[in-house]
Amino acid sequence: MTTGVIGKPLPRVDGRAKVSGSARYAADFNQPGQVYAVIVSATVGLGRVTDIDSTAIEVMPGIIAVITHRNAPRLAYDEHKSYIDPAVGERLHVLQDDRVRFYGQPVAIVVADTLDRAERAAAALNIAYEAERPIVDPLERNVEPIVPEAATREGSWVHADSSRGDPDGALASAPAKLDEAYDIARENHNPMEPHATVAAWAGDRLTLWSKSQFVVNEQAEIAAIFGIPVANVQVICPFIGGAFGTSLRTWPHVTLAAMAARQVGRAVKLVLTRKQMFFTTGHRPRTLQRVALGAAPDGKLVSLIHEGSGETSRYEEFIEALTNASGYMYSCPNVRTEYRLRPLDIGTPNHMRGPGEASGIFALECAMDELAYALAIDPVELRRRNEPAIDEAENKPFSSRSLMKCYDVGSDRFGWANRTYEPRSMRDGRLLIGMGVASASYPAYQAPASARVRLRADGSAEVEVAASDMGPGTYTSMTQVAAEMLGLTLEQVHFRLGRSDYPPAPSHGGSWTMASVGSAIRAACLAVKTEAARRAVVDERSPVFGVAHEEVEWVDGRARRRGDAAPGPSYGELVTIAGAPIEAEASSGRDPEIAKRYSMHAFGAVFAEVAVDPDVGTIRVRRAVGAYGIGRVVNPRLARSQCTGGMIGGIGMALMERTVLDPRDGRPVNAHMADYLVPVNLDIPMLEAHFVEEVDPHVNPLGVKGLGEIALVGMAPAIANAVFHATGKRVRTLPIRIEDVLSV
Template identity: 50%
Template structure:
């Protein structure tokens, strides 16, 4: 078969939805309703929307003894106050379709009883004709409690741990004996505080009932997950729920789950019999949705004097809520990143009076990387071996955790390419050896790994008589540029230009797609789009070569390619015709097909993406202030569909890693469970002045074992390894080994 020309894939194209976003025409959930806007799926304009404001608990544990709504009810414009006292019974059926569900237990049942499980738990909702009236009325609702002393500090003595799940213990070899006989040992406990996502767009929901059918406009990374959860909560068929989310203004994982506010909006709309709009405040984002949990990660490494790591003992503790047990993939890197024959891991969750944690960019892997890559740096310093060389000496030939060959593993190339490009040879291994005036200069590096996740996906492809194409899938776009990358794939596969292809997403009535997280969208949805477009192109070519009136009649279908909407014989451009001509002559209004992708159930390869991150910092020797000077990331992520979009992901993750390493820190008052810095003035995130020269390099290649289009996923791996690279650079600059994040000036003074 003649290869189809590639014009769009691999090009650094600008986002197709960029103009909509910078001109304010892209409508997010909180922007609705809008008189100029309907959903792309044809849902009518939302009329008569009223506003809801959640009343949050002011204790972290106890019972509600009373709710006084008299002042709120008397306020003009107030339509109602809903709480558990109204007994709005909800089905809360099991939701077996939850994605790789790490949430063991039972999700919060809103307004179903008088129990308070965490500070900020929704205890009531006020609905009013205007937002201002709803806000005022919410302040007037008086809630009384029988409070109990909460436990919110996982480091407090005597705090019990959950019983381990079967997958939370792992052993190979004899790690205790190997550690005892190791020529060199390093040991440390690494602590990471809770981080919150703090995306620019707050969580928001607009809910409307039409009889027994529910339509929800929501900020979500998974419209099908939101559909199924709402159906389970309200006890209605999934086909009676439609979820729309055409634009997401950042999420980083916390929109992968349907949180209580979405249920509250739908419940209020049903009770009030009006469409309801509910937008969480910035403060409520610290309680109403999940977060990256705090960790305590103890690690012991044993090694030969030549730098062969022989043993590793990982002791991991992470916070979770009492009503659910959230556990993430923090154990995988310790099992397979390096060739360590003797490994033991124990992962324990600590149940607290807090709301449930959730996925945050690089979940589990970025946490583990901080401990593992910091410990590897400590070992390199102890041995007097260059940190890059130490990692090269411990490269496995196959996956140590299961013996499978790697589909691709180019970490060695990432390390060498990064060291060369960053000028690593100029690094002085002696701490405090480089200065620039009052600044101590240091360089550090870290490796990283992330799972190549793939799930079944579908896409609908339609070629219209005008020669334009429409491609649809129920995926999301929270920032990586899904609209653009899918358009690129479709344009090349169909032989069309970018401007003649439209990709639509964010509608639960579209073909099924997996969650928009875990770096799986390009692999799954992209492969389904490729499959559907290949099928449709083939369908058009077959129609032409069998049409006696076509210039392509009798041609070998495998020899026909399409460029610019025109089919022609490869090597003979003069023999051909356009899609438009073909469809018009045959009286066709359109051609349509569906693409699918199903990953093999019999995986014979270990599939991961890899990174090597290099950082240079300056530390004020008097004040302990850390300033980033430059950073480089080198990635083995398979085929790059759009280098400009890839850079957006990689550089953004580096900025996030700077925040994790140096700034971000959720502070809880353990007396009552209140988060005291629940705002963007006190919860510090990097700004322009904090961000240095950043650069990303992608190894040329592809992984056809992973999926038909050869990608491995990019959005998560680019966060893994950033924080330890910075911490290791701080050690090189100062000689102070900081094992707690964030690294503050107080820890360096």
């Protein structure tokens, strides 16, 4: 018997800590004798450092060290690549040579006894460069797309090329066809909490209090960089103030903090400025895409061609699943996808919420909307007519697919039937009203993870995993899983995360935390119950002494002989009898045979309404409804919060977010929150998130699918399609700006 905790909309168990200020983030872990480091960023976009004159600042009050490539230690930079790092290329070796590869690259670090003094000295440091003109625009004439090497390797999750049937021939002969290009701007993550690291050495052992979505990888990465045993590095990160992917990798500032701490022999705190977060911690790459669709008069697709390219740095090949969804989203006998990279003089891009799918599905869903209008078919109906029975790209069934149920729920909740078909046919006074729709999808990933459960004499349970929590409610949802499996209340479960010495967990990204870590906790709870029963049946003091192991069952946290109505001993009583806490560790991962048999994805349908002022071109999202098939929902309150956050991110992607680079030197000209626009309270309309009932026995032991990414994926195309419905003008670039619709 279980407590029925899973599925309840319970409040956050860490809520009080966050609102009271007792939750500690990376920069809050001040250490005795701590000093402060400030990074000096390159002011050229390409070239080399020719001179650094630090004499003037070295005599300034409080200055402890000025570290440059000339006096920095030569670091080991041993080979280390996790799945989160680009498989091709080599990470930036910070302060190891005089080369400048992109604007904002760290070229020095100043350490002082106060932050103010470190900042003043960093601003005064005199650096001379031999500058070259960088290439930062993927549309420049001499930028040649390349085939991403990793995407050609067997087993790669991203495919450089895929094809079935004769897509080009089918397109040429199709009764209805379209062939359009799409351009999505570079975006930066901009979470509330900036990147921060506090580093302290004790002999040859290093402790990092660091903002990280992947603490065990940060531990391994820093150990490899410094050439020390992994066990000599401890990474601690109990809370993250938003990340969206920006803290998945271990960026140069972590290395610099550790380097400075070792150099000066004191704990060092390093916090990036908002401006620096536009340089060295990744971004969503700008993408250029082409989608060509051919269809019969009834709307059935006969050809689908999706070609896309994304920017990357010259020293690493960053890849994402830009064209993957086009292979399975709709039924079509003739499909070709192509994915390329455009190397530029920029920092390496990074995964950003909904990576790949958010950009690729935007192009696909806008094209589907355009096809619907070309054929005079309702956009929802066009998608129904092209619903596949199986994943035609992999030629295997879906573990579950509820896209049409999502359209049923979303259409009803949104009131799609009240929409008039013709563009510019709906008004509210002088405002043009538009309604748009788009499909969403994201893979249902699961990665290997481990967890430890410890039963204590007071009847409580401690659960430990080296996971992270950047805000979706991981503390709460994992506590629910443990309470359900152990038959305890939430108050009796103490869940801990964010330490690299806990059992390993995958990165906190990719919408796989609940599927991976939750499944590991489930396995560990079963293991600790087995261990408790094993001890109980052989201990003469136990009420179930002598009972066959397989005859012991657990009811509400008590062990008893199977079928016996009398309550047996509790966890606390068994621990007391044992004389020590009862502990077990277990792991969980996806069965590769199951993965071979099924295609596993979450699906959703997103509806949006916009109002466009025809006089000044302003666009406002007035409301949006998303319906999602994500398997079992552990906590509906947290799930809706996740979806709302993703939908808001989609509003930013559609209408606001755009990092602009100066072509002369690659400088982000809007690297601040005054000009890099993100949605604020006044931009956020009525948002609804609904979940269709979906049981998936194959996807993982908990039957869950991630939803952090999918909620963003369909929002931008739904808004873009709504803008067309309102204005009659098709905009194929993101973000959609006032000047794009002023001519209406």
